[in-house]
Amino acid sequence: MHVRQLDADSILRLWEAGTGATPPRRALLLVAAATPAHEASTLADMPVGWNVGRLMELRHALFGPQLACTAVCASCGETVELGVDLPAIKQASESLPAVEVFGRLTVACNGYELVAQRLTLADLLAVESATEEPAAALALRSIVTARRAETPVEPADLPAEIWRAVEERLIAADPLADLRLEIACPHCGHRWLEALDMVSVLWNEIAALAKSLLFDVAAISRSFGWSEAAILALSPARRRAYLELALR
Known part of the structure; x- marks a missing residue:
């Protein structure tokens, strides 16, 4: 399914709407942001795993397919770093026998x-x-x-x-509704399942991006007197170039 592209202004509006919202409401906001308007009315009635799949697609479109995670081993206390291939997880879940969406x-x-x-x-x-x-x-x-x-x-x-x-x-x-990663500690060999909360992961990344955009707007506006709308309308490359000039 096609993921709608989000420009800088859309990212800020999404962050503003979701700040202070509960996880389910954030999930609905995020999925709606990624979904063409004519399909958005039925999102709340779709299975949780289907919506998690849409969050994975949005994350892929915004930040790439690989997700870097850390987890703490309950056996030895060491921090374990791992890379998560979101498209591979989504494809594996879709290959499993399952009932139809509304079955x-x-x-x-x-x-x-x-x-x-x-x-x-x-x-x-x-x-x-x-x-x-x-x-x-x-x-x-x-x-x-x-x-x-x-x-x-x-x-x-x-x-x-x-x-x-x-x-x-x-x-x-509906395997994506309860998404868990199998982790093996390289320090002591302990193995366990760790929950992967796509709503929290994606929301934290979008919040960080939104705050970075606000910093860009503030710095460029101070130097050149442009409006927020004008700055956000710049391409990312131009915005970075003007930010460099503003920070000199």
Whole structure:
């Protein structure tokens, strides 16, 4: 799917709109920024993993395909550096067998039969105001129907092993929704899975870029008296050249 190009002004507007927003709302803002306007109205109703894939595409377009990460080994305490190939992760997830975007899953386990559906950004937004714990509220929203021996069962009354079976099926059907990196510590050999939060990663990079743009605007404006709009309309190469002149 085509990723919409973001100019300097769009980056600043995106940063301004997302400052102070919750992670789900930032995710929706980021995905909407990358999506052509005529497709944006259905984004909240798409599965979480689909939207994470769009965040990967936006990150690729803005900052390149390789992501440099660090993690701390729980065994020896050393910092581990690793490079993440976002297109490779996205391609691997798309090659897995999965239900269609709006398809539902049937889960049979220990005499229970459930119909579940993949979570969406709309679900994440909805549980922000839920009275119960967010993870529990999301789990309940994933269950469409639950039965045992043809008798309806309230989702809240399902045993823990049934919830685990549902969770495993949902992750298998929407792997990018729970993105984890397998890391091996080069110092002690300890291996573990580390969550990769694409919303936080991309947002931090966009915030840093926005602040860099604001610095450029302030410096160039002081030297030449130009407006923010005029400075942001410059190509990156020209803006850098004028910034060098302004800082001499």
